Amino acid sequence: MPAVITGLGVVAPTGIGAAEHWRATLAGELAVRPIDTFDTSRYATTLAGQVPGFDVGEHVPDRLAVQTDRWTWLAFAATGMALADAGYDPSAHDPYATSVILGSGSGGNEFGQREIQALWSRGRKAVGAYQSIAWFYAASTGQLAIHHGAKGPCGVLVSDAASGIDSLGWADRAIRRGTGAVLAGGTEAPIAPYALTAQMAGGQLSTATDPRAGYKPFDRSANGHLPGEGGAVLLVEDEDAARARSGPAGYGVIAGYASTQDAHHYRDTAQDGRQYARAMELALQRAGVRPDEVDLVVADGAGRPDADAAEARALCAVFGPHAVPVTAPQGLVGRLLSGGSALNVATALLAMRAGVIPPVGNLDDPDPAYGLDLVREPRERALGTVLVTARGQGGFNSALVLRAPGRPAAGR
Incomplete structure (x- = not known):
């Protein structure tokens, strides 16, 4: 199950x-x-x-x-x-x-x-x-x-x-x-x-x-x-x-997960974003979800021009330009290492329950060259499927697909 x-x-x-x-x-x-x-x-x-x-x-x-x-x-x-x-x-x-x-x-x-x-x-x-x-x-x-x-x-x-x-x-x-x-x-x-x-x-x-x-x-x-x-x-x-045990219905279901490795220099981000995009694609595939069925992406949002550009390329490769709302609320709290992606999953689940997308944290002047639909203000939207992504130094790329409780499961 x-x-x-x-x-x-x-x-x-x-x-x-x-x-x-x-x-x-x-x-x-x-x-x-x-x-x-x-x-x-x-x-x-x-x-x-x-x-x-x-x-x-x-x-x-x-x-x-x-x-x-x-x-x-x-x-x-x-x-x-x-x-x-x-x-x-x-x-x-x-x-x-x-x-x-x-x-x-x-x-x-x-x-x-x-x-x-x-x-x-x-x-x-x-x-x-x-x-x-x-x-x-x-x-x-x-x-x-x-x-x-x-x-x-x-x-x-x-x-x-x-x-x-x-x-x-x-x-x-x-x-x-x-x-x-x-x-x-x-x-x-x-x-x-x-x-x-x-x-x-x-x-x-x-x-x-x-x-x-x-x-x-x-x-x-x-x-x-x-x-x-x-x-x-x-x-x-x-x-x-x-x-x-008559427990709660839950916040969401883990529908798909994948991780890949860039095998890149431990201090730098792979600029092509190819393996990062592949992690997203594999997670969606394992969840039985098409890119156009994703309602929100909670992104890694590294906060460096090179890393943000690489992430934007990966997201556009998977979804197309401006095709899905993207947020990164962690701009409000800092980068919490392993705690950061766990917190982003919790935030995604709370957003699914509330039907509201939280905005990108501390974003004042979004770079239009990224081609992303960056959420600037809280946005009401039914969230049935959310993708949460993360990258770690050393070339780690991970993606998790969450599905709202009660939503029909796709084949895996």
């Missing part, structure tokens, strides 16, 4: 909880601001999307909080919301009926920063034992699986910004192989001195000091992206299993 998404948990710069995130996104509230967790006076990039008012004590047991990093705290919070939203209690099911498969891009940065500073200032004996597990890119998956007693097939996908979509593709695969429910998506917390330095070394960050001049997908003034923290966790269930 198809995999249906029955629960959403969002922890983002636009707010904690799906409702607050959706409200801020529709209102176009820019959530990028000066970094306030450390002194950035010697850094070229000083802006980021930061989650406001997050209280770890509300979401993570004390004994786990001291063992884990902020990115895992955010995953615990988003997971708790997703489970509550779906009315799903893992302890009420066979342990092997629930899995955790998350995306990851950078691991435990703040925890690692503290331990590195302890090593430099006080020597190796000052480094705590939890450093070995808190920074690890699979830490959130492992801690959540242990905490919720989830013994089904668990894993982590590491494909930079494409990871969130990839985790949902693997969740769909796990459902089709017999797992009843999967927690998927991803969160990130890459705003610490060494993490920011590593991102700056990639040469893709904006150096703007005004948030309005920073991350601007598809804008003539695009000058690179800004980092951000947060993301989303989604509960994916076997549709029959969800019905059997």
Whole structure:
């Protein structure tokens, strides 16, 4: 049976909880601001999307909080919301009926920063034992699986910004192989001195000091992206299993997924967009959907002229110029690595439920040369089929087709 998404948990710069995130996104509230967790006076990039008012004590047991990093705290919070939203209690099911498969891009940065500073200032004996597990890119998956007693097939996908979509593709695969429910998506917390330095070394960050001049997908003034923290966790269930437990109808069905590789230089985007377009085409083919049946594309929106142009070429190759509405609301929050594509999927599902397309974030002067129908204001439209796309450094391309609940399934 198809995999249906029955629960959403969002922890983002636009707010904690799906409702607050959706409200801020529709209102176009820019959530990028000066970094306030450390002194950035010697850094070229000083802006980021930061989650406001997050209280770890509300979401993570004390004994786990001291063992884990902020990115895992955010995953615990988003997971708790997703489970509550779906009315799903893992302890009420066979342990092997629930899995955790998350995306990851950078691991435990703040925890690692503290331990590195302890090593430099006080020597190796000052480094705590939890450093070995808190920074690890699979830490959130492992801690959540242990905490919720989830013994089904668990894993982590590491494909930079494409990871969130990839985790949902693997969740769909796990459902089709017999797992009843999967927690998927991803969160990130890459705003610490060494993490920011590593991102700056990639040469893709904006150096703007005004948030309005920073991350601007598809804008003539695009000058690179800004980092951000947060993301989303989604509960994916076997549709029959969800019905059997009288669960919610769900936000949407995973109808098709595909990923490709450019085998391109890890710092650059393949300019032809050929493999990116191929990922979209494969996802549509597996969903049994024609390009003219897609109601919306939630795009990667890298916010660099070369990358945006390459994405526009790929979209026009698949759909034709101006053939489908395109949005990239992540311009409001920054680029959240694996959390970004997971958040975009959550936003797409909320748009499908509301029948409203959110606009491209922080877009003032769209480049007409791209040939895209870029959404500038909230646009009411019935959304039966939505394509969410993402790219990651190193040549990763991923695409996910979502279908509204109750819509007849196409052959796969």
